[in-house]
Amino acid sequence: MIRTSLTAGAVLLALCGVASAAENAALKKCMDGANTTADMVSCNAKATKVQDDRLNRAYKTALAAQEGARKQQLQDVQRLWIKYRDANCAFAGSATGGTLDQVNGSGCVLDMTQTRAQELEDLVGP
Known part of the structure; x- marks a missing residue:
């Protein structure tokens, strides 16, 4: 049962990367x-670099658009998001103990970074 769940999880993670x-x-x-x-x-790492640069630009823009307590809240949220992404993707990258875990872990970082960049861009609009 556990092995089936792990296999299903690995397939799902692989599909997310796809x-x-x-x-x-x-x-x-x-x-x-x-x-x-x-x-x-390596492919995931290259794409993550592009998305990380996008995320950093979006974060700076979103932070500059905030005033008062919202600025500090965004900083706190972003720090927590980074911890969550790293922990979540470390978990995703250790599902089976096989080499596919490396692809799944790096794909998770890519997916989450891309999604967060979009969220930050949406805070300030086009």
Whole structure:
């Protein structure tokens, strides 16, 4: 039963990484050419760098748009979000003990970073 749950979880996590690839042409192209786990992790890392830069720009813009206590609240929320992302993705990246965990963990960081960047962008609008 536990093994079935772990396998199902690993498949679900892998599909989440595929969803990101479908949304990002550069990531998709990189993943299409990836032959090893290390190649796939490298593809995720490159795409995460792009999304992390986007997140940092969005955070600075959102922070500048806040006033008073909301500015401190956003700083606190962002710090907590980073801790949550890191813990969540470490958990996702240790589901089976196999090499696919590395891909799942790095894909989780990519997905969550991309989503958070969009959330921060939405705080201030277009």
